[in-house]
Amino acid sequence: MSEIRSRSAAFCQRFRLDLPILLAPMAGACPPALSIAVAQAGGAGACGALLMQPAEIAAWADAMRAQTDRPFQINLWIPDPPPKRDAAQEAHVREFLGKWGPPVPLTAADAVPQDFAAQCDALLAARPAIVSSIMGLYAPAFVERLKAAGIAWFATATTVAEARAAESAGADAVIAQGMEAGGHRGCFEAARAEATQSGLFSLLPAVVDAVRVPVIATGGIADARGIAAALTLGASAVQIGTGFLRCPEAGIHPAWAQALAAALPEKTVLTRAFSGRAGRSLATDYAIAAAAPGAPAPAPYPVQRGLTATMRKHAQETGDLQRMQAWAGQSAALARAVPAADLARALWEGAQRLLP
Template sequence: MTSWPDRRILDLFGIELPILQGPLAGATTPQMVIAVSEAGGLGGLPCAMLSHDQARTSLDIIRQATGKPINVNFFVHKPPAPDASEGRVWRDRLKPYYAEFGVSGDVPAPVPGRAPFDEAFCQLIEGYRPEVVSFHFGLPEKALLDRVKAFGAKVIASATTVEEAIWLERHGCDAIIAMGLEAGGHRGNFLSMDMSQQVGLFALLPQVVDAVKVPVIAAGGICDARGIVAAMALGASAVQIGTAYLLTPEATIAPYHRAALKSSPSDATALTNLFTGRPARGIMNRLMREQGPLSAEAPAFPTAGTTLAPLRAKTEATGSGEFSNMWSGQAVRLAKEMPAGELTRKLAAEALEKLRR
């Protein structure tokens, strides 16, 4: 076999390899996006933690370096209304830590650390016309979505249940990311916040494939060629890989995060809402062990991190990640250190070799 058995995503996006680099907010650089796209996959730029000016600068760098297709990713959420009492409850839980590390718990009012897709972002990407635009936590309002589709972008979004996949297809997605429970970072759920309903990729994937007509992209626990082949056997047209790219030199993660990824055992991750207010999978640390990892007292997304900021600053200065989020999927032990472009080509070549057998 010299070509991929399912070309739907390749033809839809205009790419050579059915590998999407997960848009890793806070870790992805323009250089990572460029390397993956130049290798034949689909590089993904996360904009949730970027200002409009930062997103523009990143897109300028990417477009100047490659003419290959790219994905630009956004969160879709409604910032919560200010709730002073909620912040006080969480600060009270953190007081012993403030005292231990000699920092003040008098923090400013919560400031959202992640921005949702809005009119300004929409106007920005209209000028760059990315080939793919992806969304997390659902889809934006119809008027904005129509504008994205009007400049020719293919729209994809994450589904963590069959019901979410059906909803996304009905509302205009060109392909759907089936996001298994193994995936690192924020869960993409949007129809329900009940984590007990979340399922693993290999239970979710074939059900989503059967339920929708658009191509399906598998995400969660895929870090090597075996995962790619297994996902395709269950009907995926492509895979989205995140955690494996965290160990590339193009990733901007803190040294303590990189060290934790390289040394963590297979059972080292858990879902937590302590750092942002929304469930996300990361490597276990002191805060997660002692206060969660899931707590009903954590402030609403995305403001939870404000009260943690003094603790993060103090501990990170010593090289510690005990009070910082270290996003990771469950297959972290399968990740290998190598440049992003090389990793993309290696994964594709090894997967094709296995498909030939």
């Protein structure tokens, strides 16, 4: 067996997988049905729990376990410091957004995150095989509780320095996220998201060389070629998000799913215009306008997310892609509209044919 195959096989054995493929934990786009399908194919399901209350986290895990005993991960954002509010700036953003949807309520900017401590307790109670983090690292006390419960911790890193910090903090594996990834960038420092963009195939071998724990590659992987390349560069497994979004189990809006099929790499954009945190979306009319000269700078997270809630809800209800929060990685056009279990198996079969 080649070194590449033995590395991924060891990872799969350790984490009870048949395929070295993890579903990315996409908040709002990871219904149990999608994770169940990926898990039943031999990969790992995932839940992006950012927006969930503890009871919702428990319900998601219960729905998963009702259909499969396969492993899954639950992911949380490490909270940012409280945002600095600017009433005048928020008024400018509210006025701008009023041109793209219904009037924005005056209280929209008062949005607050979920209770992080309560969410952490819910993760422990749910007892997934894996808990993952993004935007930073869990506190040492919580890491100790994870380890005492026998739960593995996968830490997302966007730089070599972040990867080293994750390993030092006790992470069981590092998820190396390239700038090609759809959705939010996982930078530990929100303000540096645009300044620290590294492509996956430059970041990945550097992280592999810098840490001793297994490395999982994510960002722009959506076909067998990407999987084979990532494993060749030292990854033990891959994590795929956008590549699964066109699967029927994902349940995203048809307009979003159809647009992914035609999204060339240059038709995505890194933007703070939806949430205040940098994330990669389709280059929609709103995303482009929000970056144009004269447009107000987005408010910080989660204020901007609150301000855009009315527009995003209206866009979903009317099917208006140009105002929709349509996250997309740079390999979105490689995503296939087939059942998720079939896709996961086909991706791994194709990758194996390419590996030595």
